[in-house]
Amino acid sequence: MIRINLLTVETARPKRRKRIAVDVAQKVPIACSFILVGTALALGWWYWSLQKESARLAEEVAAAEQETIRLRTQIMRVLQFEQQRAQLTQRVNLIETLRRGQSGPVHLLDEVSRSLPEMLWLTGMTQQNNDITIEGRCTTLTAVSDFIANLESSTYFKKPVELTESAVESPQPGQPDLIKFTLKAQFEAPAR
Numbered sequence: 001m002i003r004i005n006l007l008t009v010e011t012a013r014p015k016r017r018k019r020i021a022v023d024v025a026q027k028v029p030i031a032c033s034f035i036l037v038g039t040a041l042a043l044g045w046w047y048w049s050l051q052k053e054s055a056r057l058a059e060e061v062a063a064a065e066q067e068t069i070r071l072r073t074q075i076m077r078v079l080q081f082e083q084q085r086a087q088l089t090q091r092v093n094l095i096e097t098l099r100r101g102q103s104g105p106v107h108l109l110d111e112v113s114r115s116l117p118e119m120l121w122l123t124g125m126t127q128q129n130n131d132i133t134i135e136g137r138c139t140t141l142t143a144v145s146d147f148i149a150n151l152e153s154s155t156y157f158k159k160p161v162e163l164t165e166s167a168v169e170s171p172q173p174g175q176p177d178l179i180k181f182t183l184k185a186q187f188e189a190p191a192r
Contacts, residue, residue: 115150117143134183144181158186
């Protein structure tokens, strides 16, 4: 006879570690979550670095604007100094030109005064470029001829000195007659 035990005896089974059962359907959303979090972190880091770069560039622009303002004031000062220098150079050149031109009239008047004989008076003298017109009065024609000879012997006048007009004037009755004359000459400073 065969005996069958219908009662089951529980035997101790070795304990298995509990595994989290993750099947493929659950792995895809977890992987997508990691990708999404990684992308969010990367975008956050990128945004933060762009903000930092923007702040740095804004500081550089502000510093460059301040430097531009400082340089503009320097440029304005330099332009003012250049303008003043040009004015001073122009003034110095004008003074030098006047000094060079000053010697001519001084020598002209000096030579004319040295050439004057006695009893001859000058009433006017005009100069246009190198042409000199001398007007005067004297008591004798000899004084006029001596004056012309003295001017011609000077190194400052070209020859000939011309007598362009002479006339006798009677100022008042009982006084000697005066001779009114006009001379033309060319002034030429001697070469140095």
